Every structure is written in structure tokens, then in C-alpha cells.
Amino acid sequence: MKLVNDFKDFLADTVNLNQTRITRLEERVETIKSFLRDSDWEPTISTFIGQGSWAHDTIIRPVDGGEFDADLLVRVRPVDGWSAAQYVKDLGRVFLESGRYADKTVVYDYCVTITYADDCKIDIAPLVMDREYQGTLEVCDKRNDKFDESQPVEYTRWMREKNGYSGNNSFRKATRLIKYIRDIKKRFSCQSVLLTTLIGHRIEWFDKDSAAFADTPTALQTIMVRLDDWLQARPDKPEVANPSLPTENFADLWNDTQYANFRNFVNKYRKWIDDAMAAETRSDSIEKWRKVFGDDFAKGENVKKAEATASQQTLSLLKEGAAHLGTLVDAVIDFGVSILPPAFRTPAHLQRPPWQPAQHVSHNVQVLAEYRSSQSSGRGHPVNSGEALPPQGGLWFDLRVNKFQMVPADCYVRWRITNTGAVAMALKKGRGGFEKPNDRNRRWESLQYRGVHMAEAFVIRRSDDQLVGFSEPFYVVIK
Template sequence: MKLVSDFNDFLKGTVNLNQTRIDLLGARVEAIEEFLQESDWHPRILQFIEQGSWAHDTIIRPVDQGEFDADLLVKVRPVDGWSAAQYVKELGRVFRESKRYGEMTVVYDYCVTITYADDCKIDIAPLVADREHQGTLEVCNRRTDEFEASQPVEYTRWIREKNGYSGNNSFRKATRLIKYIRDIKKRFSCESVLLTTLIGHRIEWWDKGTTAFADTPSALQTIMSRLDDWLQDRPDKPKVENPSLRSQDFAELWNDTQYANFRNFVHKYRTWIDEAVEATDRAGSIEKWRRVFGDGFAKGENVKKAEASVTDRARALLRDTAAHLDGLVDTVIDYGVGILPSIFKTPRHQQAPPWPMAETVSRNVQIFAEHSTTKFKGRGHRVLSGEALARGGGLWFDVRINKFQTVPADCYVRWRITNTGAAAMAVRCGRGGFEKPTDGDRRWEGLQYRGVHMAEAFVIRRRDNRIVGQSEPFYVVIK
């Protein structure tokens, strides 16, 4: 069953960014624009341009205490003698020197990011117009010190055109739902611009007025089935051209492993969505839609059988020794780490911290991870907690406090690495102790043993060796 009214309620109550946040975002962007207009940043500002999911109206509410971000381009005239890096560096200087934004500012390769105390951040990027030829637009890569062609307005026009072929904004709504599946399941990595482009290619002008996009669940089923068919025909990573700039391949945002993982999970979720639509009774359909979207779908309906059976299945696969039965990995890959009971976080072999707790211990400590084929390679691909990974290579773990700040100099970091699963327990004899960072505050861990493993960061104050910060576990699922 399609359950169209339940989808409308689910979008409004769970998926869509609520109006309060949208209004606050608008006020913050307006303040940033006014600040820049009055600042001593040298380039002449021509225009501010919304970019990304905010401009496309596919922005969604953050899940699991995550963040939503908005992209703001500052279109400027070129400055004689300035390199690409200078535009970003000088923009960062202006924000860092301000009393209002100084502590909220981080400078990245292409943009300056302002992170607010709640769950919002705004990326501000210079966009240089007519630098060498009339009509050209270029973003600035600070790391490589190069100008790169860009056509953000044309891309937004393309997305809006695609949505115009669907009924009742169903294309946009289905896009939000697919992004929600990505964020809530954490089963695959796919940057929003790449995901949106892949989705955009699944609808054409001849779809206008057809039943395939008449409502939200129909659009979702159509997009996922067409995307799955396209992916299954391409076992190797294909090219995904930017529709507004053919020379740009968005597929470069993936490595081969991430593409294979995305391909597999789109196939799995396509099957689940088909089964939910084909269910002939309301209760059975809700059960199957909840397998896709979790408990938030059809709130208030007393249909808990599917979730209970999955949780019971996970609990039955656990063992006191943490040498869990092999099926636990597959169950977590299918349903996410959310099905793990709380006792999983504290297996018997895990060591307690040897440092005493301070009077106040912050839980606003975040772990970020990048996958790399070797320990000595440069920057790798960002992975999420609970994302299924193949054996081989490893992860660089890094830690931040208050979402974006580095650990203060008066503190140091220790990592607790906890292995589970039969293979790891047999070889590593129940590894669950504390490790020093490998480089600065970062820790390297190889991906060797099938299982569901955990990494935690502890921030310890130097003057009295007390714990002042602790992260939530970062789950590493090795297939």
C-alpha cells in the first residue's frame, strides 16, 4: 500500500526541516550578508547566491543530533593579483577577527564555515565572476590554489526543472526521503550533490502527468527502481556528470568500495520499498515501510512486531564473551546499529577508564573518521559511524569538541578501542583498552576482523589527569 497521507505526515513531522529552523537560517544568512557588505574584505560583492539542498528545497531535518548546513556563495569581481587561495584566506580572516563570528569560524578548502551552538552551520564560499572571460564563474580551491569552473545557478535551474515534471512536488519530497534513508540508516556514503544528481537523472519530461510521479510513494518507488536498474547495469563505478558543467564528474566523490556499497544498498532498499507498496493490508504495509524508515513512520500506529523481532534477533546473537555469532554483522548491516541493545556498548572485556571523572564531563565530543587504503596515504574518504566497510585499509579517527573545535592544549586524548566478533576475539583476546594517538590527537586503526567494533575518545585535563570529555561510541562495522 502507498499510504499517501502517512507519507505527508511523516514528511511534515519527521523529515522536513521545520519552519522555525528555516526562519532562523534566513535571519542568520541575512546577518552574514550584512556583515560581509560592511567588512573590509577587498573583493567587490555582486550578489549572494543560495546553493545546495537549501536552494533546491531538498534540505532535511538533522537526525541523531546531527547538523543541517546551508551553502551561501558570494559572487564577486576579481581582484588584480589575487590567487585562488587568497579569496578564501582573506574571507576567513574577516570572520575570524570579528567578535561576533570569531570563535565560530573554521576555514576549509573552498569555504568558510560558521557553526552555531545548535544544529546549524553555514558554508560561505567565494565565487569569482569574469576573471579571464566574460560570463565565467569560478570557485576557489585554497589547498591547491586553483580556480575551478562552476555553474551553481544552472544546476539549481536543472533541479527545479526536474521537479516540475512531477505532480505535487513529489520529486523533491522523494529526494528528501532518500536523503533521510541515507542519514538514518548510515548504510552508505553519498555526498548530497552526487545523490541529488543521480536522482535528478531518473525523471524526464515525458514523465509529466504520469502515475509514476503522481504522489510521494509513487515517486519514491519509481526513482529507486530506475536508479537500481541503472546501477545494476554498471558493476564498475560510472561517470556521473554535473548536468550544468559536463567536465565535472561527481563520481570522483566516491572510491570504488563506496560505490559498490551504494549499489548494493540501493538494490536492497528498492526491494523493501516494492514489498511495502505490494502489501495488501495497512498493518503489514506499515511494518514494511518502517523497515525502510524506522519507527518515525506512521507514528501512533501500534504495529511494533517487525522492530521487536529485529531487536530480539540481535539480542539472541550476542554472547557474554563478545565473540558474537556471525549473523550479528549481517543484521546490523541490514537494520543499522540502532537495533543494538545498550549492553552492547559495555562488553565484559572492555576496560574502565583509569582516570577519575571531573566534576563536569562534557559529552559534546565528536569523532570523525576517514577511510584510507594505507596509513601513510593522504586524506581519505569520510565514513560515518555504523557504515558497513570491507576488510582492508584502515580508518584515521579524529576528535572535535563542541562540533568543530580542536582539543585544547591543556588536555590530551586517549582512545578506547573495543573489538567484538569471533575473529577479533580469537586473535586479539578481547581488545578493549586505551591507546595513545598515532599522530597529534588522531588514531589509526586497521580494518582486519569481521565484527561490530567501537572507538571512543576521552579528553583528559593535564593538570589533574581527570576526564573532562567523552564521546559516544563510533561504530565500525566490518563485513
């Protein structure tokens, strides 16, 4: 069943970024514009351009305490003699030297990021106009000190044109829903610009006024069916050209493993959506839509939930100890780590922290992970907690405090690595103790044993060996 009204409520109450946050974001953007116009930054500012999901109106509410971000391009006239890196570095200097933004600023390769105390961050990137000839627009790559052509206005125009073919903004709403599935399930990696482009190619001019995009659930089903058909016809990673700059291949944002994983999960979710649409009763349809979106869909409805069944199965498996069967891994891959009960986090072989807690212990410690084919291989790709990974290669774990800050020099870090799963336990490799970092505060862990494993970071003050902060578990799911 379509449940059109339930989708309307679900978007308004759960998926869409609420108006209070949008208003606060717009106010902050205007303040940043005024700050830059009044600053001593040398480039002459022509105008400001919104980019990404904020500009496309496909921005969604952050899930699980995450952040939402907005991209702001500063279109400037070229400065004689300036390199690409200089535009970004000097923009960072302006913010770092200010009383208002110094403690919120981080300078990255292409942009300066301002992170606010709540769940909002704004990326500000220089966009140099007419540097080589009239009409060119270029972003600045600080790391490689080079200019890269960009057409952000054309891309936004392309997205709006695509949405115009659908009825009642259904295409834009379906795009938000697919982003929500990505963020709430954490089953695949796909950066927003790549995902948005893939979705955008699933509607054409001849779809205008057709029944395939008449309402939100129908548009969602149409997009997922067309996307799955396209992916299944391409077992190897295809090209995904930037529609506004055909020489740029957005598929470069994936590696082959990420593409295969995305392809598999789109196929799975397509089938779940088909089942939900085909359900003949409201109760059955809600249950099946909740399999896709979680319990927040049709809140308040008293129907049985597939997630609850999976969670009950998880509890039964845990009664047998940490050497759980592959069934648990399959359930977590399907439904996410949210089905894991609290007892999963405290298996019998888990060691307690040996440090005395300080008077105030911060929970604002975040674990980051990067997949690499080997410990010494080149740059890898970021991995989300709970993302399904193959039993090969490994992860470099790192951490930040207060969302983006490095661990202070007066503290040291220990990692608690807890393995579970039948194979690891049979080989007496359950661990659950504390490990030193391998490289500064980073810790390398290879991916070997099928199971749902945990990595946690603990921050200890050097002067008195007291615990001052620790993270939530980062779940590593090995297929």
C-alpha cells in the same frame, strides 16, 4: 500500499526541516550578508546566491543530533592580482577578526564555515565572476590555489525543471526521503550533490503528468527502481556528469568501494520499497515501510516491527558473550546500529576509565574517521559511524570538541578500542583497553575481523589527570 497520508505526515513531522529552523537560517543568512557588505573585505560584492539542498528545497532535518547546513555563494568582481587562495583566506580573516563570528569560524579549502551553538552551520564561499572573460563563474580552491569553473544557478534551474515534471512536488519530496534513508540508516556514503544528480536523472520531460510521479510513495518507488536498474547495469563506477558543467564528474566523490556499497544498498532498499508498496493490509505495509524508514513512520500505529525482531535476536546473541556470530553483523548492516541494545556497549572485557572525573565532564566530543588503504597512504575518504566496511585497509580516528574545535593543548587523548565478533575473540584480540594516539591525537586501526567494533575518545586534563570529556562510541562494522 501507498499510505499517501502517512507519507504526508512523516515528511511534515520527521523529514522536512521545520519552519522554525528555516526562519532562523534565513535570518542568519541575512545577517551575514549585511556583515559582509559592511566589512573591509576588498572584493566588490555583486550578489549572493543560495546553493545546494537549501536552494533546491531538498534540505532535511538532521538526524541523531547531527547538523544541517546551508551554502551561500558570494558573487564578487575580480580583484587585480589576487590568487584563488587569497579570496578564501581574506574572507576568513574578516570573520575571524569580528566579535560576532570569531569563535564560530573555521576556514576550509573552498569556504568559510560558521557553526552555531545549535545544529546549524553556514558555508560561505567566494564566487568570482568575469575573471577570464564575460560570463565565467569560478569558485576558489585555497589548498591548490586555483580557480574552478562553476555554474550553481544553472544546476538549481536544472533541479527545479526536473521537479516540475512531477505532480504535487513528488519528485522533490522523494529526494528528501532518499536523503533521509541515507542519513538514518548510515549504510552508504554519497555526498548530496552526487545523490541529487543521480536522482535528478531518473525523471525526464516525457514523465510530466504521468502516473509514475503522481504522489510521493509512487515517485519514491519509480526513482528507486530506475536508479537500481541503472546501477545494476554498471558494475564498475560510472561517470556522473554535472548537468550544468559536463566536464565535471561527480562520481569522483566516490572511490570504487563506496560505489559498490551504494549499488548494493540501493538494490536492497528498492526491494524493501517494492515489498511495502505490494503489501495488502495497512498493518503489513506500515511494518514494511518502517523497515525502510524506522519507527517514526506512521507514529502511534501499533504494529509489529522488523527492527524489534532484529533487536531481540541481537539480545539473544549477546547472551552468549561478545563472540557473536555473523548474524549480528548482517542485522546491523540491514537495520543500522540503532538495533544494538545498551548492553552491547559494555561487554565483559571492556575496561573502565582509570581517571578521576572532573567536576564537569563534557559529552560534546565527536569522533571522526577516515578510511585509507594503508596507514601511510594518501588522502582517504570520511566514514560514518556504523558504515559497513571491508576487512582491508584501516581507519584514522580523530576527534573534535564542541563540534569543530581541536582538543586544547592542556589536555591529552586516549582511545578505547573494543573489538567484538567470533574471530577477534577466538584470537584473544577483543581488547577493550586504552590506547595512545599514533599521530598527535589521531589513532590508526586496521580493519581485519568481521564484527561490530567500537572506538571511543577520552580527553584528560594534563594538570591533574582528570577526565574532562568523552565521546559516544563510534561503531565500526566489518563485513
